[in-house]
Amino acid sequence: MAEADEDLKSRRTVFVTVGTTCFDSLVRAVDTQEVKEELFKKGYTHLLIQMGRGSYIPAKSTGENGSLEVDCFTFSSSIADYLRSASLVISHAGSGSIFETLRLQKPLIVVVNEDLMDNHQSELAEELAERKHLFCARPQTLYQTVADMDLGSLIPYQPGDAAPVAKLLNSFLGFPDD
Amino acid sequence: MENSNNHYCLSITPSSLELLSIIGFITLILIRVLYIIHRSSQPRSASSQQKPLSTLIVLGSGGHTAEMINLLNVLQKNSFTPRYYIAAATDNMSLQKAQVLENSWLNEGGVEEVGSAKFMQIYRSREVGQSYITSVGTTLIALAHALWLMIKIRPHVILCNGPGTCIPLCAIAFIFKILGIRWSYIFYVESIARVRRLSLSALLLYKLRMADQLFVQWPQLKSKYHRAHYVGRLM
Numbered sequence: 359m360a361e362a363d364e365d366l367k368s369r370r371t372v373f374v375t376v377g378t379t380c381f382d383s384l385v386r387a388v389d390t391q392e393v394k395e396e397l398f399k400k401g402y403t404h405l406l407i408q409m410g411r412g413s414y415i416p417a418k419s420t421g422e423n424g425s426l427e428v429d430c431f432t433f434s435s436s437i438a439d440y441l442r443s444a445s446l447v448i449s450h451a452g453s454g455s456i457f458e459t460l461r462l463q464k465p466l467i468v469v470v471n472e473d474l475m476d477n478h479q480s481e482l483a484e485e486l487a488e489r490k491h492l493f494c495a496r497p498q499t500l501y502q503t504v505a506d507m508d509l510g511s512l513i514p515y516q517p518g519d520a521a522p523v524a525k526l527l528n529s530f531l532g533f534p535d536d
Numbered sequence: 537m538e539n540s541n542n543h544y545c546l547s548i549t550p551s552s553l554e555l556l557s558i559i560g561f562i563t564l565i566l567i568r569v570l571y572i573i574h575r576s577s578q579p580r581s582a583s584s585q586q587k588p589l590s591t592l593i594v595l596g597s598g599g600h601t602a603e604m605i606n607l608l609n610v611l612q613k614n615s616f617t618p619r620y621y622i623a624a625a626t627d628n629m630s631l632q633k634a635q636v637l638e639n640s641w642l643n644e645g646g647v648e649e650v651g652s653a654k655f656m657q658i659y660r661s662r663e664v665g666q667s668y669i670t671s672v673g674t675t676l677i678a679l680a681h682a683l684w685l686m687i688k689i690r691p692h693v694i695l696c697n698g699p700g701t702c703i704p705l706c707a708i709a710f711i712f713k714i715l716g717i718r719w720s721y722i723f724y725v726e727s728i729a730r731v732r733r734l735s736l737s738a739l740l741l742y743k744l745r746m747a748d749q750l751f752v753q754w755p756q757l758k759s760k761y762h763r764a765h766y767v768g769r770l771m
Contacts (some may be wrong), residue, residue, distance in 0.1 A: 378598070453599045453729040457771045475709075481731040485754065504557070518769030523751055524610040526765065527723060530579045530749060533586060533615045 371404040372397055372426075373444035375437055377452045380411040383497040384469045389416040394426050395531035396504045402446065403427060408437060425526060446509075449499075456486065460515040465505055466492040491515040565714070572713045573745045580721065588651065591616040592720070593692035595623040596699025603727060605637055606771055613641060617651025620689050624701045625657040658685060658701055678767035679704050681763050690718040697725045698735050710746045726749045726764075728771050732756050 374388050385407060387393060397405065407416055407430040421427030434440070437455075441447060441462050447456040448467045460467045468483040480494075487494035490513040495503040528535050593603045593608070601623075619638075623630040627647045638653045661678040662671040682704035694709055696702035702724075709720040724747045731754045734742065741747040742761055750764045758766035 377694070379705070452725065453771075454602050457728070478730060478733060481733065482729045485731045518753075518771050520607045520610045520770040522767045523607060523725060523770065524612075524752070526749065526767065528615070531589065531615075531721065532580045532582045533612065 370445040372447045374407040375451045376410040381414045382414040387497040387500045451483045589692035591693040594696035594702040601630040613650045619653040624660040
Protein backbone atom coordinates (compact mmCIF):
# COMPACT_ATOMS: atom_id res chain seq x y z
CA MET A 359 0.00 0.00 0.00
CA ALA A 360 2.81 2.32 0.96
CA GLU A 361 4.61 1.44 -2.23
CA ALA A 362 1.60 2.33 -4.35
CA ASP A 363 1.33 5.68 -2.57
CA GLU A 364 4.99 6.33 -3.23
CA ASP A 365 4.41 5.42 -6.84
CA LEU A 366 1.67 8.00 -7.10
CA LYS A 367 3.81 10.60 -5.39
CA SER A 368 6.75 10.09 -7.70
CA ARG A 369 4.55 9.89 -10.77
CA ARG A 370 4.90 12.97 -12.92
CA THR A 371 2.73 12.84 -16.00
CA VAL A 372 3.00 14.90 -19.13
CA PHE A 373 -0.47 15.13 -20.64
CA VAL A 374 -0.72 15.95 -24.34
CA THR A 375 -4.08 16.99 -25.77
CA VAL A 376 -5.25 17.97 -29.25
CA GLY A 377 -8.92 18.35 -28.36
CA THR A 378 -11.30 17.32 -31.13
CA THR A 379 -8.82 18.27 -33.85
CA CYS A 380 -6.39 16.30 -35.97
CA PHE A 381 -2.89 17.44 -35.05
CA ASP A 382 -0.54 14.70 -36.17
CA SER A 383 2.50 16.97 -36.28
CA LEU A 384 2.22 17.62 -32.55
CA VAL A 385 1.78 13.95 -31.69
CA ARG A 386 4.72 13.06 -33.90
CA ALA A 387 6.88 15.78 -32.35
CA VAL A 388 6.09 14.59 -28.83
CA ASP A 389 6.73 11.00 -29.85
CA THR A 390 10.29 11.71 -31.01
CA GLN A 391 13.21 10.19 -29.10
CA GLU A 392 14.74 13.56 -28.32
CA VAL A 393 11.58 15.06 -26.78
CA LYS A 394 10.85 11.95 -24.74
CA GLU A 395 14.43 11.82 -23.48
CA GLU A 396 14.37 15.49 -22.56
CA LEU A 397 11.11 15.07 -20.64
CA PHE A 398 12.56 12.06 -18.84
CA LYS A 399 15.69 14.04 -17.97
CA LYS A 400 13.47 16.73 -16.46
CA GLY A 401 11.96 14.19 -14.10
CA TYR A 402 8.73 13.24 -15.83
CA THR A 403 7.75 9.62 -15.62
CA HIS A 404 4.66 9.23 -17.75
CA LEU A 405 3.54 10.55 -21.11
CA LEU A 406 -0.18 10.38 -21.86
CA ILE A 407 -1.28 11.46 -25.32
CA GLN A 408 -4.87 12.29 -26.26
CA MET A 409 -4.70 12.02 -30.05
CA GLY A 410 -8.15 13.21 -31.13
CA ARG A 411 -8.84 12.66 -34.81
CA GLY A 412 -5.20 12.12 -35.69
CA SER A 413 -4.06 9.18 -37.78
CA TYR A 414 -0.56 8.85 -36.32
CA ILE A 415 -0.60 6.48 -33.40
CA PRO A 416 2.38 6.67 -31.06
CA ALA A 417 3.88 3.46 -29.81
CA LYS A 418 2.97 2.66 -26.24
CA SER A 419 5.78 1.87 -23.86
CA THR A 420 6.01 0.45 -20.34
CA GLY A 421 8.95 2.65 -19.52
CA GLU A 422 11.53 0.05 -18.64
CA ASN A 423 15.19 0.82 -19.36
CA GLY A 424 14.89 4.28 -17.85
CA SER A 425 12.48 5.97 -20.15
CA LEU A 426 9.03 7.49 -20.16
CA GLU A 427 5.97 5.29 -19.85
CA VAL A 428 3.90 6.17 -22.89
CA ASP A 429 0.17 5.69 -23.30
CA CYS A 430 -2.43 7.18 -25.62
CA PHE A 431 -6.14 7.40 -26.38
CA THR A 432 -8.33 9.20 -28.88
CA PHE A 433 -11.13 10.97 -27.05
CA SER A 434 -12.61 11.45 -23.64
CA SER A 435 -15.85 13.14 -22.65
CA SER A 436 -13.90 15.24 -20.20
CA ILE A 437 -10.17 15.73 -19.93
CA ALA A 438 -10.50 17.54 -16.61
CA ASP A 439 -9.25 14.57 -14.60
CA TYR A 440 -6.27 14.07 -16.88
CA LEU A 441 -5.41 17.74 -16.58
CA ARG A 442 -5.73 17.60 -12.82
CA SER A 443 -3.32 14.71 -12.45
CA ALA A 444 -0.77 16.10 -14.92
CA SER A 445 2.47 17.81 -13.95
CA LEU A 446 2.90 19.34 -17.38
CA VAL A 447 0.36 19.88 -20.14
CA ILE A 448 1.19 20.16 -23.83
CA SER A 449 -1.86 21.33 -25.69
CA HIS A 450 -3.11 22.48 -29.08
CA ALA A 451 -4.02 26.15 -29.21
CA GLY A 452 -7.76 25.81 -28.61
CA SER A 453 -8.99 28.41 -26.15
CA GLY A 454 -11.04 25.85 -24.23
CA SER A 455 -8.02 23.62 -23.54
CA ILE A 456 -5.85 26.60 -22.73
CA PHE A 457 -8.15 28.16 -20.16
CA GLU A 458 -9.18 24.87 -18.63
CA THR A 459 -5.49 24.16 -18.00
CA LEU A 460 -4.68 27.66 -16.77
CA ARG A 461 -7.62 27.52 -14.36
CA LEU A 462 -6.05 24.42 -12.82
CA GLN A 463 -2.76 26.34 -12.57
CA LYS A 464 -0.84 23.66 -14.48
CA PRO A 465 2.36 24.43 -16.41
CA LEU A 466 1.38 24.59 -20.05
CA ILE A 467 3.11 24.45 -23.42
CA VAL A 468 0.77 25.47 -26.22
CA VAL A 469 1.69 24.17 -29.66
CA VAL A 470 0.27 26.08 -32.60
CA ASN A 471 -0.91 24.08 -35.61
CA GLU A 472 0.50 25.82 -38.64
CA ASP A 473 -1.54 23.69 -41.02
CA LEU A 474 -4.71 25.47 -39.99
CA MET A 475 -5.95 28.14 -42.36
CA ASP A 476 -6.46 31.58 -40.91
CA ASN A 477 -4.63 30.76 -37.72
CA HIS A 478 -6.12 33.20 -35.28
CA GLN A 479 -5.48 30.68 -32.53
CA SER A 480 -1.81 31.62 -32.52
CA GLU A 481 -2.77 35.17 -31.44
CA LEU A 482 -4.12 33.91 -28.13
CA ALA A 483 -1.20 31.56 -27.47
CA GLU A 484 1.34 34.28 -28.31
CA GLU A 485 -0.40 36.89 -26.15
CA LEU A 486 -0.58 34.58 -23.14
CA ALA A 487 3.05 33.55 -23.69
CA GLU A 488 4.06 37.22 -23.76
CA ARG A 489 2.27 37.63 -20.45
CA LYS A 490 4.26 34.59 -19.20
CA HIS A 491 1.24 32.46 -18.42
CA LEU A 492 2.41 29.62 -20.68
CA PHE A 493 5.05 28.63 -23.22
CA CYS A 494 4.24 28.82 -26.89
CA ALA A 495 5.80 26.59 -29.53
CA ARG A 496 5.40 25.05 -32.97
CA PRO A 497 5.82 21.31 -33.59
CA GLN A 498 9.34 21.94 -34.93
CA THR A 499 10.36 24.00 -31.89
CA LEU A 500 8.80 21.73 -29.27
CA TYR A 501 12.08 20.06 -28.33
CA GLN A 502 13.84 23.40 -27.84
CA THR A 503 10.95 24.72 -25.79
CA VAL A 504 10.98 21.70 -23.51
CA ALA A 505 14.77 21.88 -23.13
CA ASP A 506 14.78 25.61 -22.34
CA MET A 507 11.64 25.88 -20.24
CA ASP A 508 11.89 27.28 -16.75
CA LEU A 509 8.61 26.51 -15.01
CA GLY A 510 9.48 28.95 -12.25
CA SER A 511 9.26 31.82 -14.72
CA LEU A 512 5.56 31.21 -15.35
CA ILE A 513 3.07 33.64 -13.84
CA PRO A 514 -0.25 32.14 -12.66
CA TYR A 515 -3.22 33.26 -14.73
CA GLN A 516 -5.83 35.12 -12.74
CA PRO A 517 -9.28 33.99 -13.93
CA GLY A 518 -11.36 36.58 -15.69
CA ASP A 519 -14.79 37.81 -14.77
CA ALA A 520 -17.91 38.17 -16.86
CA ALA A 521 -19.63 40.43 -14.32
CA PRO A 522 -18.55 43.71 -16.01
CA VAL A 523 -20.41 42.66 -19.15
CA ALA A 524 -23.51 41.85 -17.13
CA LYS A 525 -23.32 45.29 -15.54
CA LEU A 526 -23.01 46.97 -18.93
CA LEU A 527 -25.96 45.01 -20.32
CA ASN A 528 -28.08 45.84 -17.29
CA SER A 529 -27.32 49.56 -17.44
CA PHE A 530 -27.89 49.65 -21.21
CA LEU A 531 -31.24 47.90 -20.88
CA GLY A 532 -32.32 49.84 -17.82
CA PHE A 533 -32.30 46.83 -15.50
CA PRO A 534 -31.40 47.39 -11.86
CA ASP A 535 -28.06 45.97 -10.75
CA ASP A 536 -28.04 43.27 -8.12
CA MET B 537 -44.30 67.49 -91.14
CA GLU B 538 -45.23 70.26 -88.79
CA ASN B 539 -45.98 69.61 -85.19
CA SER B 540 -48.96 71.45 -83.68
CA ASN B 541 -47.02 71.82 -80.49
CA ASN B 542 -43.87 73.71 -81.46
CA HIS B 543 -42.73 74.28 -77.96
CA TYR B 544 -41.04 71.55 -76.10
CA CYS B 545 -43.23 70.18 -73.33
CA LEU B 546 -41.70 68.58 -70.35
CA SER B 547 -44.03 65.63 -70.15
CA ILE B 548 -44.01 63.51 -67.02
CA THR B 549 -44.02 60.14 -68.62
CA PRO B 550 -45.08 57.14 -66.54
CA SER B 551 -41.51 55.79 -66.49
CA SER B 552 -40.14 59.07 -65.05
CA LEU B 553 -42.77 58.94 -62.32
CA GLU B 554 -41.76 55.42 -61.45
CA LEU B 555 -38.12 56.45 -61.37
CA LEU B 556 -38.85 59.36 -59.03
CA SER B 557 -40.89 57.11 -56.75
CA ILE B 558 -38.10 54.58 -56.58
CA ILE B 559 -35.51 57.24 -55.77
CA GLY B 560 -37.81 58.74 -53.17
CA PHE B 561 -38.46 55.33 -51.64
CA ILE B 562 -34.76 54.49 -51.48
CA THR B 563 -34.03 57.85 -49.89
CA LEU B 564 -36.66 57.22 -47.24
CA ILE B 565 -35.18 53.81 -46.51
CA LEU B 566 -31.68 55.29 -46.23
CA ILE B 567 -32.92 57.93 -43.82
CA ARG B 568 -34.68 55.22 -41.83
CA VAL B 569 -31.50 53.10 -41.75
CA LEU B 570 -29.42 56.03 -40.54
CA TYR B 571 -31.99 56.75 -37.86
CA ILE B 572 -31.96 53.11 -36.75
CA ILE B 573 -28.16 53.08 -36.57
CA HIS B 574 -28.23 56.29 -34.55
CA ARG B 575 -30.82 54.91 -32.15
CA SER B 576 -28.86 51.68 -31.79
CA SER B 577 -26.18 53.41 -29.81
CA GLN B 578 -28.76 54.78 -27.38
CA PRO B 579 -29.52 52.83 -24.23
CA ARG B 580 -33.04 51.69 -23.57
CA SER B 581 -34.94 54.49 -21.85
CA ALA B 582 -34.96 54.08 -18.09
CA SER B 583 -38.60 54.96 -17.81
CA SER B 584 -39.61 51.72 -19.54
CA GLN B 585 -41.12 49.00 -17.41
CA GLN B 586 -38.54 46.60 -16.08
CA LYS B 587 -40.31 43.65 -17.65
CA PRO B 588 -38.17 40.67 -18.59
CA LEU B 589 -36.93 40.70 -22.18
CA SER B 590 -37.16 37.64 -24.42
CA THR B 591 -33.63 36.69 -25.35
CA LEU B 592 -32.18 34.84 -28.31
CA ILE B 593 -28.87 33.15 -27.53
CA VAL B 594 -26.76 31.99 -30.48
CA LEU B 595 -24.52 29.04 -29.68
CA GLY B 596 -21.50 27.86 -31.65
CA SER B 597 -19.16 24.90 -31.57
CA GLY B 598 -16.58 24.41 -28.89
CA GLY B 599 -15.20 27.50 -27.26
CA HIS B 600 -18.12 29.69 -28.31
CA THR B 601 -20.65 27.77 -26.25
CA ALA B 602 -18.29 27.54 -23.27
CA GLU B 603 -17.80 31.31 -23.34
CA MET B 604 -21.53 31.95 -23.72
CA ILE B 605 -22.32 29.71 -20.75
CA ASN B 606 -19.73 31.60 -18.75
CA LEU B 607 -21.54 34.85 -19.57
CA LEU B 608 -25.06 33.53 -18.98
CA ASN B 609 -24.09 32.43 -15.49
CA VAL B 610 -23.68 36.03 -14.36
CA LEU B 611 -26.86 37.38 -15.95
CA GLN B 612 -30.04 37.89 -13.97
CA LYS B 613 -32.10 35.02 -15.31
CA ASN B 614 -35.47 36.58 -14.62
CA SER B 615 -34.58 39.70 -16.60
CA PHE B 616 -33.63 37.74 -19.70
CA THR B 617 -36.51 35.36 -20.23
CA PRO B 618 -37.89 33.48 -22.06
CA ARG B 619 -34.57 32.32 -23.48
CA TYR B 620 -34.31 30.83 -26.96
CA TYR B 621 -31.14 28.90 -27.70
CA ILE B 622 -30.21 28.43 -31.34
CA ALA B 623 -27.36 26.25 -32.61
CA ALA B 624 -26.40 25.02 -36.05
CA ALA B 625 -28.10 21.79 -37.13
CA THR B 626 -24.74 20.03 -37.40
CA ASP B 627 -23.67 21.07 -33.89
CA ASN B 628 -24.56 18.21 -31.56
CA MET B 629 -23.06 19.35 -28.31
CA SER B 630 -24.04 22.97 -27.84
CA LEU B 631 -27.79 22.59 -27.25
CA GLN B 632 -27.09 19.70 -24.90
CA LYS B 633 -24.74 21.87 -22.86
CA ALA B 634 -27.34 24.64 -22.76
CA GLN B 635 -29.97 22.20 -21.56
CA VAL B 636 -27.68 21.00 -18.79
CA LEU B 637 -27.11 24.60 -17.79
CA GLU B 638 -30.82 25.46 -17.73
CA ASN B 639 -31.59 22.34 -15.71
CA SER B 640 -28.93 23.23 -13.17
CA TRP B 641 -30.55 26.65 -12.77
CA LEU B 642 -33.98 25.10 -12.34
CA ASN B 643 -32.58 22.94 -9.56
CA GLU B 644 -31.42 26.04 -7.72
CA GLY B 645 -34.50 28.19 -8.18
CA GLY B 646 -37.99 27.69 -9.60
CA VAL B 647 -39.28 28.87 -12.97
CA GLU B 648 -40.38 32.15 -11.38
CA GLU B 649 -36.83 33.06 -10.48
CA VAL B 650 -35.08 31.47 -13.37
CA GLY B 651 -37.40 31.92 -16.34
CA SER B 652 -37.91 29.46 -19.17
CA ALA B 653 -35.94 28.20 -22.15
CA LYS B 654 -36.49 26.72 -25.60
CA PHE B 655 -33.94 25.02 -27.83
CA MET B 656 -33.84 25.07 -31.62
CA GLN B 657 -31.58 24.32 -34.52
CA ILE B 658 -30.88 26.35 -37.61
CA TYR B 659 -29.48 25.40 -41.00
CA ARG B 660 -25.89 26.47 -41.48
CA SER B 661 -25.03 28.93 -44.24
CA ARG B 662 -21.82 27.10 -45.00
CA GLU B 663 -19.94 24.13 -43.63
CA VAL B 664 -16.18 24.33 -43.19
CA GLY B 665 -14.57 23.49 -46.54
CA GLN B 666 -17.79 23.68 -48.52
CA SER B 667 -17.42 24.96 -52.08
CA TYR B 668 -18.39 28.58 -52.55
CA ILE B 669 -20.77 27.78 -55.37
CA THR B 670 -22.95 25.46 -53.32
CA SER B 671 -22.57 27.88 -50.42
CA VAL B 672 -24.77 30.38 -52.26
CA GLY B 673 -27.66 27.93 -52.23
CA THR B 674 -27.17 26.82 -48.64
CA THR B 675 -26.83 30.43 -47.49
CA LEU B 676 -30.19 31.26 -49.07
CA ILE B 677 -31.77 28.29 -47.33
CA ALA B 678 -30.17 29.34 -44.07
CA LEU B 679 -31.50 32.88 -44.54
CA ALA B 680 -35.01 31.61 -45.15
CA HIS B 681 -34.79 29.42 -42.07
CA ALA B 682 -33.42 32.32 -40.03
CA LEU B 683 -36.30 34.49 -41.20
CA TRP B 684 -38.79 31.83 -40.20
CA LEU B 685 -37.25 31.48 -36.72
CA MET B 686 -37.02 35.23 -36.21
CA ILE B 687 -40.66 35.73 -37.17
CA LYS B 688 -41.63 33.11 -34.61
CA ILE B 689 -39.39 34.38 -31.81
CA ARG B 690 -39.09 38.15 -32.38
CA PRO B 691 -36.66 38.48 -29.47
CA HIS B 692 -36.06 41.70 -27.59
CA VAL B 693 -32.41 40.83 -26.98
CA ILE B 694 -29.92 38.85 -29.06
CA LEU B 695 -26.71 37.54 -27.47
CA CYS B 696 -24.03 36.19 -29.73
CA ASN B 697 -20.31 35.64 -29.53
CA GLY B 698 -18.95 34.56 -32.85
CA PRO B 699 -20.34 31.65 -34.83
CA GLY B 700 -21.35 32.43 -38.40
CA THR B 701 -24.85 31.25 -37.55
CA CYS B 702 -25.45 34.60 -35.87
CA ILE B 703 -25.04 36.66 -39.03
CA PRO B 704 -28.31 35.75 -40.81
CA LEU B 705 -30.15 36.15 -37.50
CA CYS B 706 -28.62 39.56 -36.76
CA ALA B 707 -29.18 40.72 -40.35
CA ILE B 708 -32.86 39.84 -40.11
CA ALA B 709 -33.11 41.47 -36.70
CA PHE B 710 -31.66 44.61 -38.25
CA ILE B 711 -34.23 44.49 -41.05
CA PHE B 712 -36.98 44.03 -38.47
CA LYS B 713 -35.71 47.20 -36.79
CA ILE B 714 -35.88 49.10 -40.07
CA LEU B 715 -39.37 47.83 -40.84
CA GLY B 716 -40.52 48.52 -37.29
CA ILE B 717 -41.47 44.88 -36.73
CA ARG B 718 -39.45 44.43 -33.54
CA TRP B 719 -36.62 46.25 -31.84
CA SER B 720 -33.98 43.66 -30.88
CA TYR B 721 -31.00 44.81 -28.85
CA ILE B 722 -28.05 43.03 -30.41
CA PHE B 723 -25.12 42.37 -28.09
CA TYR B 724 -22.00 40.76 -29.47
CA VAL B 725 -19.15 39.56 -27.26
CA GLU B 726 -16.02 38.81 -29.28
CA SER B 727 -14.30 35.60 -28.30
CA ILE B 728 -11.38 35.62 -25.86
CA ALA B 729 -9.41 33.92 -28.61
CA ARG B 730 -9.52 37.09 -30.71
CA VAL B 731 -6.63 39.27 -29.56
CA ARG B 732 -5.46 41.35 -32.49
CA ARG B 733 -8.02 40.78 -35.23
CA LEU B 734 -11.80 40.66 -35.13
CA SER B 735 -13.63 37.60 -36.39
CA LEU B 736 -15.55 37.94 -39.65
CA SER B 737 -18.87 37.99 -37.78
CA ALA B 738 -17.68 40.77 -35.48
CA LEU B 739 -16.18 42.72 -38.35
CA LEU B 740 -19.45 42.63 -40.28
CA LEU B 741 -21.51 43.72 -37.29
CA TYR B 742 -18.99 46.43 -36.44
CA LYS B 743 -18.59 47.92 -39.92
CA LEU B 744 -22.29 47.78 -40.73
CA ARG B 745 -23.11 49.10 -37.25
CA MET B 746 -25.67 46.37 -36.73
CA ALA B 747 -24.81 45.59 -33.11
CA ASP B 748 -26.08 47.84 -30.33
CA GLN B 749 -22.99 46.99 -28.31
CA LEU B 750 -19.90 45.06 -29.35
CA PHE B 751 -17.57 43.86 -26.59
CA VAL B 752 -13.90 42.89 -26.95
CA GLN B 753 -11.71 41.16 -24.39
CA TRP B 754 -8.25 42.43 -25.30
CA PRO B 755 -6.97 46.02 -25.33
CA GLN B 756 -5.39 45.63 -28.79
CA LEU B 757 -8.85 45.30 -30.31
CA LYS B 758 -10.14 48.32 -28.45
CA SER B 759 -7.37 50.51 -29.88
CA LYS B 760 -8.13 49.25 -33.36
CA TYR B 761 -11.91 49.43 -33.15
CA HIS B 762 -12.85 52.52 -31.17
CA ARG B 763 -16.58 51.91 -31.04
CA ALA B 764 -16.06 48.53 -29.34
CA HIS B 765 -16.27 48.23 -25.56
CA TYR B 766 -13.27 46.71 -23.77
CA VAL B 767 -14.40 44.46 -20.93
CA GLY B 768 -11.23 42.51 -20.09
CA ARG B 769 -11.10 38.73 -20.05
CA LEU B 770 -14.34 36.92 -19.27
CA MET B 771 -12.71 33.55 -18.66
